[in-house]
Amino acid sequence: xxxxxxxxxxxxxxxxxxxxxxxxxxxxxxxxxxxxxxxxxxxxxxxxxxxxxxxxxxxxxxxxxxxxxxxxxxxxxxxxxxxxxxxxxxxxxxxxxxxxxxxxxxxxxxxxxxxxxxxxxxxxxxxxxxxxxxxxxxxxxx
Amino acid sequence: xxxxxxxxxxxxxxxxxxxxxxxxxxxxxxxxxxxxxxxxxxxxxxxxxxxxxxxxxxxxxxxxxxxxxxxxxxxxxxxxxxxxx
Numbered sequence: 001x002x003x004x005x006x007x008x009x010x011x012x013x014x015x016x017x018x019x020x021x022x023x024x025x026x027x028x029x030x031x032x033x034x035x036x037x038x039x040x041x042x043x044x045x046x047x048x049x050x051x052x053x054x055x056x057x058x059x060x061x062x063x064x065x066x067x068x069x070x071x072x073x074x075x076x077x078x079x080x081x082x083x084x085x086x087x088x089x090x091x092x093x094x095x096x097x098x099x100x101x102x103x104x105x106x107x108x109x110x111x112x113x114x115x116x117x118x119x120x121x122x123x124x125x126x127x128x129x130x131x132x133x134x135x136x137x138x139x140x141x142x
Numbered sequence: 143x144x145x146x147x148x149x150x151x152x153x154x155x156x157x158x159x160x161x162x163x164x165x166x167x168x169x170x171x172x173x174x175x176x177x178x179x180x181x182x183x184x185x186x187x188x189x190x191x192x193x194x195x196x197x198x199x200x201x202x203x204x205x206x207x208x209x210x211x212x213x214x215x216x217x218x219x220x221x222x223x224x225x226x227x
Contacts (some may be wrong), residue, residue, distance in 0.1 A: 002176055037227050054155055054156055054159075055155075055226070056153065056155055056200070056203075056219055056221070058203055059203040059204075059219070061198055065169070076224070084226060084227075086197050093161075093173075095227065096227050099155070115227055119226055120206075120224070120225075120226060120227045121224070121225060122224065123226050124155065124200070124219075124221050124222060124224055124226075125224060125225070125226030125227075126157075126222065126223040126225050126226070127155035127226065128156070132164055135224065137156050137157040137225070138225035139195065139222075139223040139224070139225040140156065140157040140160050140195055140222050140223055140225075141194070142193050142194055142195065
């Protein structure tokens with residue numbers, strides 16, 4: 001889902017942060033902030049081998065669009081790019097990239113943080129952690 | 143008045159897909175008319191839903207409250223606790 005100022009993609013392919021950066025780069029903006037979420041080996045004392053992401057694609061895209069529209073209006077962002085992985089994601093691989101541009105740094109910092117915080121609350125994407133000795137869906141355990 | 147209930151199709155993701163054993167659940171000819179009656183049906187047919195954290199229901203790709211009316215023409219999905227990012 002791409003328009004002039006907003007680029008939202010769910011992808012089974014390796015994410016490249018230059019694509020997000022290049023999308024939001026604009027001569028009207030003096031600041032770009034990016035968040036890159038990567039896969040870590042340890043979660044508390046559990047050792048992870050890889051993750052698997054599943055999504056409800058049309059709803060994930062529409063929820064991300066709602067978040068982006070709130071971010072545009074609350075923080076005065078100029079451009080937003082959000083790419084999220086689906087499928088098998090290995091250690092150190094990128095799971096999510098968020099890039100935003102704004103006239104000044106404060107709006108960029110705050111807008112980017114807002115988007116990742118809201119993404120984690122409402123966007124229908126699910127992460128299964130595969131461990132050395134088992135697997136589970138994150139946030140679903142009783 | 144004769145009312146014919148059609149199969150209700152429910153999309154299943156994440157832990158819900160594993161509990162149900164399929165990415166789509168067809169609920170035949172039952173009288174489910176609200177989100178809360180669907181939740182009650184799922185918990186009774188699949189008791190494992192009571193063990194895991196609460197799931198939500200989406201209707202036509204929007205989060206839906208318990209009193210939201212639903213019918214077989216709606217796009218209905220079980221939304222377990224999300225964990226993107």
